[in-house]
Amino acid sequence: MLIGDAVVGCGRVVTPREIDSAVQRAFQIAAPPSAAGVKNNAVAAVQAPKWPTLDKVKVAEIVATGHSLVDLWEASPVRIEDNASHTENVIDHLFPGNPLLCCGKSAYSFDTKPREEWRGQLDKLQLIVPSPMSKLTGTTKDGKESKHTLDNTGQRRFLVVEFDEGTTDDHAATLIHLAKQAPLVMAVHSGNKSLHGWFYCAGQTEERLRGFMNYAASLGADPATWTKSQFVRM
Numbered sequence: 001m002l003i004g005d006a007v008v009g010c011g012r013v014v015t016p017r018e019i020d021s022a023v024q025r026a027f028q029i030a031a032p033p034s035a036a037g038v039k040n041n042a043v044a045a046v047q048a049p050k051w052p053t054l055d056k057v058k059v060a061e062i063v064a065t066g067h068s069l070v071d072l073w074e075a076s077p078v079r080i081e082d083n084a085s086h087t088e089n090v091i092d093h094l095f096p097g098n099p100l101l102c103c104g105k106s107a108y109s110f111d112t113k114p115r116e117e118w119r120g121q122l123d124k125l126q127l128i129v130p131s132p133m134s135k136l137t138g139t140t141k142d143g144k145e146s147k148h149t150l151d152n153t154g155q156r157r158f159l160v161v162e163f164d165e166g167t168t169d170d171h172a173a174t175l176i177h178l179a180k181q182a183p184l185v186m187a188v189h190s191g192n193k194s195l196h197g198w199f200y201c202a203g204q205t206e207e208r209l210r211g212f213m214n215y216a217a218s219l220g221a222d223p224a225t226w227t228k229s230q231f232v233r234m
Contacts, residue, residue, distance in 0.1 A: 052218035059174070059219055063166075067173040069195075072187055075176070085123040087234065091115070094158070094185070094198070099132035102148050107231060112136050112147040127231040130158040130198060153229040155202065158185065159209055160225045160232045161216045162196040171195035174219050182212055190233050 080086055095101060095115055103118060104110025104127040112133050131154055137145050138152025146152075161178065163171045168189070175187055175197040186198040201209055210226075217223045224230055 051223045052214055054220055055218045059166075059170075062173050062177045062219065063170050065173060065177075067176045068169040069172040072172040072176060072195075087123040088119060090186070091118075091122055091128075095132060100134070100136065100154075102129040102133050102153075102229075102231075103127060103234065104148070104231065110148050110231075112152065122234065126234050128234045129153060129229055130160050130225075130232050131156050131228055148229065148231075150227065150229040156204070156209065156228055157200070157202045158198045159201045159213065160196050160198055160230075161213075161221045162190070162194050162225055162232070163220050164194060164222055165220055168193065168195055174221075178212075178216060178219070181215070188233050196233055 091101075098114045098116050100112055101115050101118060102110060102112040103122065103125045105125055107127070110127065113136070129148070133152050134154035135152045137147050138149035140146050140149050140151075159182075161175070163174065172187070172195060175184060175195060178184065178197065178199070182199040182201065184197055185200045188196040188198070190196060199212075201212075213221070213223065213226050225232060
């Protein structure tokens with residue numbers, strides 16, 4: 001409960017399962033090793049994902065370019081200048097055809113079904129997995145069947161980069177900088193203080209994408225979106 005309360009308003013959905021998993025990993029790595037468990041703890045420590053620390057000098061350099069949210073807006077060939085919902089049209093462009101999509105009202109209320117079965121409903125939902133799903137259901141880490149798992153998430157189509165610290169102008173400047181390395185397809189405002197950049201990555205190797213995400217993390221990006229099945233804002 002304490003951790004759950006602490007992450008409310010952090011800019012993304014943090015599920016109880018994610019919290020439990022993080023706590024278990026922390027215990028595996030930090031718990032004093034027993035005589036019989038020294039090797040296992042050492043392996044856990046080696047396997048723990050390592051992300052770069054924040055490069056404040058580079059971030060300051062990027063922010064100093066003066067690029068802002070206005071520049072990101074001006075760079076877009078598509079302008080959305082009214083209050084009408086454009087969700088269906090945007091999803092049609094991002095996911096052509098009729099792929100399986102996992103979408104939800106919340107981290108606890110979601111479904112996976114063909115895109116056409118979602119038609120007319122998407123503007124009422126707040127979450128989506130940024131890559132098509134490979135099958136309707138999959139198996140969770142604890143062996144349960146679910147429609148939202150890493151097991152039933154297909155090949156990456158988009159890698160989403162989001163920022164929690166700094167202003168929206170800082171985020172925009174960083175996305176403009178990252179767009180020099182990978183195709184920035186869309187920027188989404190979370191509704192609070194975060195900008196999410198959708199980078200097209202279909203067909204790229206995991207090694208190359210990990211390098212890109214490492215660099216993004218060094219600029220302040222939240223590495224949680226590296227997980228293929230991670231929900232992001234619709």
